[in-house]
Amino acid sequence: MAACTPPPPPPADRDLYRALRAQWTHEDKLVNHRLMWLILSEGLLFTAYGTLSTAKLHWLVFGFPFFGMAVAAVIGVSIFAVLAAIDEVNQRFERAGLAALCELSPGRRIGDRGKWAAQALPFVFGGLWLLAMAGAFGQ
Numbered sequence: 001m002a003a004c005t006p007p008p009p010p011p012a013d014r015d016l017y018r019a020l021r022a023q024w025t026h027e028d029k030l031v032n033h034r035l036m037w038l039i040l041s042e043g044l045l046f047t048a049y050g051t052l053s054t055a056k057l058h059w060l061v062f063g064f065p066f067f068g069m070a071v072a073a074v075i076g077v078s079i080f081a082v083l084a085a086i087d088e089v090n091q092r093f094e095r096a097g098l099a100a101l102c103e104l105s106p107g108r109r110i111g112d113r114g115k116w117a118a119q120a121l122p123f124v125f126g127g128l129w130l131l132a133m134a135g136a137f138g139q
Helices: 011-054 058-096 108-114 116-138
Strands: none
Touching (some): 011 116, 058 116, 108 116
16 A cells, blocks of 8 residues: 655645744844843843953942843844744744644744743843842942
8 A cells, every 4th residue: 555645735835934934043043142142241241241350340349230130121122023023924834834844943832942041041130140240249
């Protein structure tokens, strides 16, 4: 008995799949870029803060935590915006019924766990700046 293979999808479905996949890949790369911006900028700010905390420039020691929290917040908002855009692309994919061609992304449960670091890092850096601020005002 011969194996049954499904007929190839119509060209319009293939084109829509490719377009949605390209959009999903673009948004996924944006998450990566924004996480790198966050990690690099916060690393540079913490390095500068550590250098300044040993100097006698107290006004900068008080101001850096505010700036660090602002950077974490702005980049965090942009990360959450990209994650929402990825969810929207996934919803369009599901509504179009293209799962028969190929899955667009990992399953919901795995994909959601993959987002944890991107969602948590802005808050982690913000919390570290709060600790730095507490230390600056405690001196």
